[in-house]
Amino acid sequence: MSIESILTYIHGSNQVALFTHIQPDGDAIGSCLALAHLLKITGKSVDVYCQDKVPAYLQFLMGTELFQAKYKKEMDYDLNIAIDCSDKERLGIFSNDYLSAIHTVNIDHHISNTLYAKTNLVDPKAAATGEIIYRLVRAFTDKPCRDIAEALYTAISTDTGGFRFCNTTAHSYRIAAELVDCGIDVEQINTHLYKTNRLERVRLLERALSSLTLYDDNRIAIISITQEDLFATGAVESEIENIVNYAKDIIGVELGILLKEMNDGTVRISFRSKGGIDVSKLAEQFEGGGHRAAAGASLNMNIEQARAGVLYAARIALEDYN
Amino acid sequence: MSIESILTYIHGSNQVALFTHIQPDGDAIGSCLALAHLLKITGKSVDVYCQDKVPAYLQFLMGTELFQAKYKKEMDYDLNIAIDCSDKERLGIFSNDYLSAIHTVNIDHHISNTLYAKTNLVDPKAAATGEIIYRLVRAFTDKPCRDIAEALYTAISTDTGGFRFCNTTAHSYRIAAELVDCGIDVEQINTHLYKTNRLERVRLLERALSSLTLYDDNRIAIISITQEDLFATGAVESEIENIVNYAKDIIGVELGILLKEMNDGTVRISFRSKGGIDVSKLAEQFEGGGHRAAAGASLNMNIEQARAGVLYAARIALEDYN
Numbered sequence: 001m002s003i004e005s006i007l008t009y010i011h012g013s014n015q016v017a018l019f020t021h022i023q024p025d026g027d028a029i030g031s032c033l034a035l036a037h038l039l040k041i042t043g044k045s046v047d048v049y050c051q052d053k054v055p056a057y058l059q060f061l062m063g064t065e066l067f068q069a070k071y072k073k074e075m076d077y078d079l080n081i082a083i084d085c086s087d088k089e090r091l092g093i094f095s096n097d098y099l100s101a102i103h104t105v106n107i108d109h110h111i112s113n114t115l116y117a118k119t120n121l122v123d124p125k126a127a128a129t130g131e132i133i134y135r136l137v138r139a140f141t142d143k144p145c146r147d148i149a150e151a152l153y154t155a156i157s158t159d160t161g162g163f164r165f166c167n168t169t170a171h172s173y174r175i176a177a178e179l180v181d182c183g184i185d186v187e188q189i190n191t192h193l194y195k196t197n198r199l200e201r202v203r204l205l206e207r208a209l210s211s212l213t214l215y216d217d218n219r220i221a222i223i224s225i226t227q228e229d230l231f232a233t234g235a236v237e238s239e240i241e242n243i244v245n246y247a248k249d250i251i252g253v254e255l256g257i258l259l260k261e262m263n264d265g266t267v268r269i270s271f272r273s274k275g276g277i278d279v280s281k282l283a284e285q286f287e288g289g290g291h292r293a294a295a296g297a298s299l300n301m302n303i304e305q306a307r308a309g310v311l312y313a314a315r316i317a318l319e320d321y322n
Numbered sequence: 323m324s325i326e327s328i329l330t331y332i333h334g335s336n337q338v339a340l341f342t343h344i345q346p347d348g349d350a351i352g353s354c355l356a357l358a359h360l361l362k363i364t365g366k367s368v369d370v371y372c373q374d375k376v377p378a379y380l381q382f383l384m385g386t387e388l389f390q391a392k393y394k395k396e397m398d399y400d401l402n403i404a405i406d407c408s409d410k411e412r413l414g415i416f417s418n419d420y421l422s423a424i425h426t427v428n429i430d431h432h433i434s435n436t437l438y439a440k441t442n443l444v445d446p447k448a449a450a451t452g453e454i455i456y457r458l459v460r461a462f463t464d465k466p467c468r469d470i471a472e473a474l475y476t477a478i479s480t481d482t483g484g485f486r487f488c489n490t491t492a493h494s495y496r497i498a499a500e501l502v503d504c505g506i507d508v509e510q511i512n513t514h515l516y517k518t519n520r521l522e523r524v525r526l527l528e529r530a531l532s533s534l535t536l537y538d539d540n541r542i543a544i545i546s547i548t549q550e551d552l553f554a555t556g557a558v559e560s561e562i563e564n565i566v567n568y569a570k571d572i573i574g575v576e577l578g579i580l581l582k583e584m585n586d587g588t589v590r591i592s593f594r595s596k597g598g599i600d601v602s603k604l605a606e607q608f609e610g611g612g613h614r615a616a617a618g619a620s621l622n623m624n625i626e627q628a629r630a631g632v633l634y635a636a637r638i639a640l641e642d643y644n
Contacts, residue, residue, distance in 0.1 A: 163485055163498075164512035170502035176485070177495035190486035191596075195571045199540060202572060206531035209524060218521060249517045250524060274513075 003135055006121055009103050010039070013078035017047045019098050020083045021090035024050050026158025026193065028084045029058045029067075031107075031129045034144075034151040035083065036066055038137055041145070047072060051092035055238070060192040061154060062147040077101045082117060084129040086110035107132055127167040130155025134175050149182035153189055162194060204235035208243045214253070220314050221247035224259040224303055248272035254321070255279070255314050259303055267306040271295045277321045285313050325457055328443055331425050332361070335400035340370045341420050342405045343412035348480025348515065350406045351380045351389075353429075353451045356466075356473040357405065358388055360459055363467070369394060373414035377560070382514040383476060384469040399423045404439060406451040408432035429454055449489040452477025456497050471504035475511055484516060526557035530565045536575070542636050543569035546581040546625055570594035576643070577601070577636050581625055589621045589628040599643045607635050 010016070016039055020028040032048055039046045048066045058064065071094060080101035082088070085108060088095040098104065106117035109132060111124035126132050130152045137144050137152070144152075156175060160168040163176065180186060207229045214221050225240055240260055248256025256272040269286065271279035272294055279295040286309075288297020299306045332338070338361055342350040354370055361368045370388045380386065393416060402423035404410070407430060410417040420426065428439035431454060433446035448454050452474045459466050459474070466474075478497060482490040485498065502508060529551045536543050547562055562582055570578025578594040591608065593601035594616055601617040608631075610619020621628045 161512075164509065164516070166507075166509035168502070168508045170499040173495045173499035173502060177492040177499065180490070180492035180495060185488075186490045187486065187488035190483075194486070195567070196573060197568070197571045199536065199572050199574075202531060202534065202568060206528060206534070209528035209531070212524065212528070214521065245517070246519070246524060249519045250521050251518060252521075 003121070003139060005119060006105055006107070006136065007139055009079055009105060009119065010042075010044075013044065013103070015045045015075060015077045016079045016081065017049060017075070017077045017098075017101070018081050018083060019049045019085070019091050019094050021085045022051045022092040024052060024054065024058075026058060027128045027130055027155045029054055029061065029064070030151040030153075030155030030158070031083045031133045033061055033063045033066070034130065034133050034137060034148045034155065035081070036063060037145070037148045037151065038140060042140065047075065047077075049094050049097075051094060057193060057196060058154065060189075061151055063151075071097045079103045079105065081105045081107060083107050083133075084109070086112045087114040088116045107136075125169075127165075127169055127172045128156045128159035130159065131172065131175060144182055146183050149179040149184045150189060153179045153184055153186075154193065157189070157193060162190070198235070198239065200234040200236075201239040203233040204229060204239060205243060205246075207233060208240075209246060212247060214250075215311060216315060216318060218250070218252045219254045219318055220257065220311070221250055221253045221255070222257045222259065222307065222311065223247045224261070224307065226261045226303060227263055244270045244272050248274065254318060255282075257310060257314065259306055259310070261303045262298075265300075265302075267299045267301065267303050269297045269299060269306065269310055271297075277317050279317075282313060282317050286310075325443070325461060327441060328427055328429070328458065329461055331401055331427060331441065332364075332366075335366065335425070337367045337397060337399045338369075338401045338403065339397070339399045339420075339423070340368065340403050340405060341407070341413050341416050342370075342372050343407045344373045344414040346372050346374060346376065346380075348380060349450045349452055349477045351376055351383065351386070352473040352475075352477030352480070353405045353455045355383055355385045355388070356452065356455050356459060356470045356477065357403070358385060359467070359470045359473065360462060364462065369397065369399075371416050371419075373416060379515060379518060380476065382511075383473055385473075393419045401425045401427065403427045403429060405429050405455075406431070408434045409436040410438045429458075447491075449487075449491055449494045450478045450481035452481065453494065453497060466504055468505050471501040471506045472511060475501045475506055475508075476515065479511070479515060484512070520557070520561065522556040522558075523561040525555040526551060526561060527565060527568075529555060530562075531568060534569060536572075537633060538637060538640060540572070540574045541576045541640055542579065542633070543572055543575045543577070544579045544581065544629065544633065545569045546583075546629065548583045548625060549585055566592045566594050570596065576640060577604075579632060579636065581628055581632070583625045584620075587622075587624075589623065589625050591619045591621060591628065591632055593617045593619075599639050601639075604635060604639050608632075 018032050020032045036046050036048050050067045054064045080098050104117040106120045108122050109126040109129050113122040208223050211224045244258035258270040260268040273279045278292045280290045283295035283297045286297035340354050342354045358368050358370050372389045376386045402420050413420050426439040428442045430444050431448040431451050435444040530545050533546045566580035580592040582590040595601045600614045602612045605617035605619045608619035
């Protein structure tokens with residue numbers, strides 16, 4: 001579906017609701033806020049729904065207080081727009097509310113999108129949903145306001161790993177340039193996104209690194225994090241996320257693995273590859289899944305048993321690869 | 323001086339020598355290589371000089387073997403070009419050789435540039451010398467080859483902290499877009515630049531984090547690294563550089579400080595501020611210097627004495643700031 005038909009729906013609506021996915025990331029929050037700001041400027045009434053809270057690192061964006069976790073049953077929306085959701089289950093508790101409007105629009109960039117709305121604007125070539133929202137914004141104005149520009153920069157930057165992942169295109173950089181022209185403070189945004197660390201997370205990192213163990217001529221690196229590590233440092237589970245990269249990024253390492261002891265006694269495994277070994281296949285052996293370079297699985301055993309099992313499978317994968 | 327006059331000198335020369343600064347960074351190496359590739363394509367004979375080695379993280383660039391650390395006395399260059407050097411002392415052992423050519427050109431973006439050449443092309447508005455070299459390249463071709471594009475992307479990315487520092491402009495992002503159009507592999511370059519770590523450096527980081535101490539309601543954070551830390555981990559001094567950011571980036575910290583015990587018994591101090599406190603003034607108290615957000619000094623005492631002295635001064639700076 002084209003941008004123009006979405007614009008027709010927007011122009012014909014007064015009460016609009018935006019929805020994004022559970023456990024929202026920068027693209028979800030940034031894209032929602034940019035569109036919410038735009039709709040408000042054009043005089044619409046807008047509600048913004050997300051089941052889960054806006055993460056701390058995104059709280060600097062203007063308008064994060066707009067997000068609501070309770071649906072206004074009394075509202076009779078003309079138009080419901082789902083943003084950055086590949087299927088309606090990603091809407092969490094709002095998946096039925098979303099479908100209740102006369103017009104439903106689905107704006108997303110995931111290739112796996114199930115086209116669950118009446119009108120679907122899905123572009124898998126976009127590095128982020130924020131790039132599609134940018135096109136919508138540009139249909140209204142050549143130079144969006146700073147709040148919109150900051151939200152879109154955040155959306156695109158976070159989904160491209162700070163303009164570093166392979167999904168980053170020349171177009172992503174061109175949009176960044178145009179957003180800088182709108183007066184955003186590049187350093188300030190990047191400080192919020194990438195250079196802000198809770199002390200508890202730094203303490204957790206120290207403990208995680210002290211667990212770092214290398215195997216097989218340093219081609220496999222394993223980090224483990226226990227419940228005791230979280231308890232002792234005061235760090236929270238979401239702060240574990242990127243620590244696996246410290247294992248993967250070591251020169252010579254082909255497979256970086258993180259073992260995370262969960263509070264239900266299971267062990268969550270994150271597999272990362274430099275690209276040579278397909279870790280989705282490794283994860284499948286443990287009934288998990290993912291992509292070639294990043295995958296995960298859950299094991300119902302203690303962390304030392306999990307280490308032994310994962311290491312055994314990793315060694316075979318490494319041998320097959322060589 | 324305009325690009326056009328530099329082009330006239332280039333067109334009129336056959337034997338060209340390029341020079342860059344001691345302890346070269348990504349902008350120095352990338353800018354040199356881009357210009358060297360360009361000159362070779364246009365049929366010139368080119369020699370490239372740098373006193374110090376190309377750092378490991380830049381070795382992926384095509385042509386790093388061109389760098390020479392010994393001047394060819396027998397050569398009679400038509401044109402010597404200094405790149406990214408704010409003064410001729412930055413050329414190290416080559417400062418006199420550089421001045422011996424009939425034509426000398428100085429291409430740089432440092433505001434402190436002393437205009438030491440016959441022809442000076444200094445643009446302090448450029449985020450990197452690579453941006454000025456890009457202009458030169460574009461005078462020859464609309465679409466430079468991949469080797470040139472990779473070198474220029476590296477130059478601009480490294481001098482802007484991966485397009486994140488406040489010197490990043492819309493123009494920086496637009497050049498990045500045009501370089502992507504030349505066929506560079508964004509993810510691969512960024513992996514080389516920012517996601518590659520020696521195991522020894524990870525081990526050093528662990529020890530550094532275990533030394534992390536916070537003072538004054540977590541507003542001052544100090545990390546210390548001793549000769550013993552380097553010895554035990556096998557890390558080298560250049561790998562210490564960015565570790566101070568782990569102190570500075572903690573939420574609530576105003577002053578991040580790194581104490582580095584040197585092998586001559588002195589202690590090198592790195593001061594980092596979130597922007598509030600002017601650390602150049604703090605460094606000046608110890609006969610050092612720098613910028614508002616990043617400064618340094620050397621102390622002729624042992625590391626515990628240095629910690630006490632620096633902490634005392636830091637507390638006063640913090641009090642004055644509040």
